[in-house]
Amino acid sequence: MKIYxxxxxxxxxxxxxxxxxxxxxxxxxxxxxxxxxxxxxxAEQLFAFRESVARCLGAxxxxxxxTSGGSEADNQAILSAAAAGEKKGKKHIVSSAFEHHAVLxxxxxxxxxxxxxxLLPVHENGIxxxxxxxxxxxxxxxxxxxxxxxxxxGTIQPIEEIGAICRERGILFHTDAVQAVGQLPINLQxxxxxxxxxxxxxxxxxxxxxxxxxxxxxxxxxxxxxxxRGKRAGTENLPAIAGMAAALEEACAHMEENxxxxxxxxxxxxxxxxTIPHSALSGDAHKRLPGNVHFCFxxxxxxxxxxxxxxxxxxxxxxxxxxxxxxxxxxxxxAIGRPHEVAHGSLRLTLxxxxxxxxxxxxxxxxxxVVATLRAMSPLWRDLEEGRxxxxx
Numbered sequence: 001m002k003i004y005x006x007x008x009x010x011x012x013x014x015x016x017x018x019x020x021x022x023x024x025x026x027x028x029x030x031x032x033x034x035x036x037x038x039x040x041x042x043a044e045q046l047f048a049f050r051e052s053v054a055r056c057l058g059a060x061x062x063x064x065x066x067t068s069g070g071s072e073a074d075n076q077a078i079l080s081a082a083a084a085g086e087k088k089g090k091k092h093i094v095s096s097a098f099e100h101h102a103v104l105x106x107x108x109x110x111x112x113x114x115x116x117x118x119l120l121p122v123h124e125n126g127i128x129x130x131x132x133x134x135x136x137x138x139x140x141x142x143x144x145x146x147x148x149x150x151x152x153x154g155t156i157q158p159i160e161e162i163g164a165i166c167r168e169r170g171i172l173f174h175t176d177a178v179q180a181v182g183q184l185p186i187n188l189q190x191x192x193x194x195x196x197x198x199x200x201x202x203x204x205x206x207x208x209x210x211x212x213x214x215x216x217x218x219x220x221x222x223x224x225x226x227x228x229r230g231k232r233a234g235t236e237n238l239p240a241i242a243g244m245a246a247a248l249e250e251a252c253a254h255m256e257e258n259x260x261x262x263x264x265x266x267x268x269x270x271x272x273x274x275t276i277p278h279s280a281l282s283g284d285a286h287k288r289l290p291g292n293v294h295f296c297f298x299x300x301x302x303x304x305x306x307x308x309x310x311x312x313x314x315x316x317x318x319x320x321x322x323x324x325x326x327x328x329x330x331x332x333x334x335a336i337g338r339p340h341e342v343a344h345g346s347l348r349l350t351l352x353x354x355x356x357x358x359x360x361x362x363x364x365x366x367x368x369x370v371v372a373t374l375r376a377m378s379p380l381w382r383d384l385e386e387g388r389x390x391x392x393x
Contacts (some may be wrong), residue, residue, distance in 0.1 A: 003314045003359045008151060008264035008350035013243070014202035020246035021204060024239040032236055033227060046236055052245040053209055055254045057181070058188050065210045065218065065231045066241055070178035071102035072221065073210035076232075077174045078106045078145055080212075080219040081193065082115060084172070085142020091115045094136045094144045098122050098335040100151050100176055107145075117123075124156035126283035126336050132165060133162060143172045148180035148194075152332040152348060154292025156184070156243035163190025163210060165282075172216065176370045178208075182251035183259065183289055192216050198240070202352075203247030207240035223234075258353040262290040265351050265360050271294045272364030276371055282336060282346070291351035296338055298393040299347045299381035300374040308370045314363055317348045339392055 002010065022261050023044065023092075030038035030048045067073045077230045078093075085091060093203045095107055099117045109119045118136045128146060137144075144166050147158040149156045159175055166173035167190045174193035177186065181194075182201025188194065193216060197208040212218050224233025251258070268280055273295050282294040297305070302318035309316055318330070335342035349363060 001313055003362060005162060005314060005316050005349040005351060005355070005359075006365060007352040008154070008200075008289075008348065009317055009353055010199045010205065012301035012354065013199075013204055014247055014250060017203050017243040017247040019196075021239045021243035027203065028242075029237055032238060033225065042238055046238055046241065049241045049245040053248055056248045057186055057211060058192070059211050060214065062229070062370045063107055063211055063214055065212065065228050067208045067210055067232060068206055068237075069199075069208040070100075070176065070195050070197035073099070073197070073208050074102040074176050074291035075106050076175075076210055076218060076221050077193040077195060077212070078103065078143065080217060081145075081172045081174060082110050083142075083219050084217050086115075088142070090140045092118070092122065092138050092141045094118045094133065094141060094146075096120045096122055096128050096157075098126070098152075098332040099145070099147050103145055103147070103176055104331075115363060122155075122335050122336050125216075125287075126150060126153050126332075127188045127287060128157050128162070129159060130161050130165070134165060135260040136209070137165075137169055137171065139173050140170055141169070144215050145174040145176070146274035146275050147287050148175045148186075149184065149292075150283070150332060151179050152288035152330060153282040153294040153336070154179070154288065154350075156180070156253055156287045160187060160190060166190065166192075181290060183247060183255070183291070185255065188213070198244035198247060201247055204240045204243040207244050209239055209244070229378075251377070254353070259290045261353060261357065262351050265355055266291055266293055266356065267350070269349060269363060272360070273367060274350050276368055278391055279371075280342075282333065282338070284320040289350075291355070293349040293351070295311050296333065296342050296393065297345045297347065297371050298342055298391060299378050299384055302346045302369060304374055305345070305347055305367075305370055308373065312366045312370070314366055317350075318346045342392055351354055370376075 029044045030042045032043040054061045054064050060360040120132055146157050161171045172192045176195050178197045192213045199205040204378050218231045222233045262287040278298040280296050328338045329343035332392040
């Protein structure tokens with residue numbers, strides 16, 4: 001039996017999303033930009049899906065631009081805000097030290113173009129401090145971009161307060177809400193730009209959306225046709241958009257009951273893993289996504305832990321799937337103060353509405369046994385236990 005506990009990387013596509021996608025492929029296969037009747041029927045459906053996504057977010061349909069996913073939406077949001085700021089002589093951007101690489105790499109590219117970037121610390125609890133945000137803002141600040149909930153350790157940021165400060169100062173505010181949409185209620189009151197991706201809430205891969213408040217200028221990343229009101233060229237992937245709309249409607253309709261179920265399992269899993277000596281939960285214990293459990297275990301390598309868990313039928317990760325091939329310690333864990341040697345011994349377990357209590361108990365048992373096995377084989381652990389090195393957890 002396989003136990004899937006890597007839902008932050010991607011979720012299993014729901015039946016509702018699959019059925020919506022198949023129905024769209026059968027009935028609305030024409031190009032929405034075509035003038036003939038079948039094309040216009042497809043265009044009507046495209047607008048209906050746009051309205052559906054907007055309704056779930058509390059937005060207007062014209063504020064939604066469909067993209068290929070969260071990374072594209074992040075890029076477009078940040079580059080658009082930077083371009084708008086540059087026209088006014090504002091070339092400073094504030095973000096955090098543990099953003100997704102779709103944000104951090106875009107900011108690095110902007111730095112090479114003469115922008116200055118301030119990365120706020122996130123401290124041991126993995127949460128941005130409001131007073132430090134206030135201190136970082138300048139007269140030439142064009143944008144603040146802070147992720148809604150961290151993709152590795154799941155900590156939730158004070159988005160409403162951050163947005164209110166930005167609105168007060170006339171600064172655009174973008175949030176990467178890829179991990180939050182579908183799991184948390186979204187309040188757009190003080191958000192100017194928001195990114196989301198369907199495969200994080202049981203929708204298809206390769207489709208997402210960017211919310212841009214009315215009046216916020218968007219610069220297209222892709223040149224070509226006039227699709228998406230000139231904001232993103234390329235024929236819309238209507239079946240994938242149909243699947244995303246269905247998945248988001250389903251997630252939002254059952255959000256409260258899903259969160260209650262998943263939180264109970266999350267807390268049970270945290271309590272079980274905390275019994276392992278010299279282990280530590282990463283980030284705040286309460287201000288975190290319903291299904292995110294991230295631990296560091298001293299004296300082991302995370303890669304070995306993942307492989308042995310997989311051999312026992314448990315699918316997990318050490319952090320972001322986007323950096324799974326990297327040998328570097330997670331920038332997220334380093335940002336919250338984990339030493340390199342501890343950051344390498346990390347485990348991310350992310351649950352969904354389909355996770356059961358029996359699966360959680362099996363995970364606790366397996367992780368406990370595998371950590372003990374790896375430590376028994378580790379010269380580093382022997383040095384720690386015999387006092388030649390000091391424990392840090």
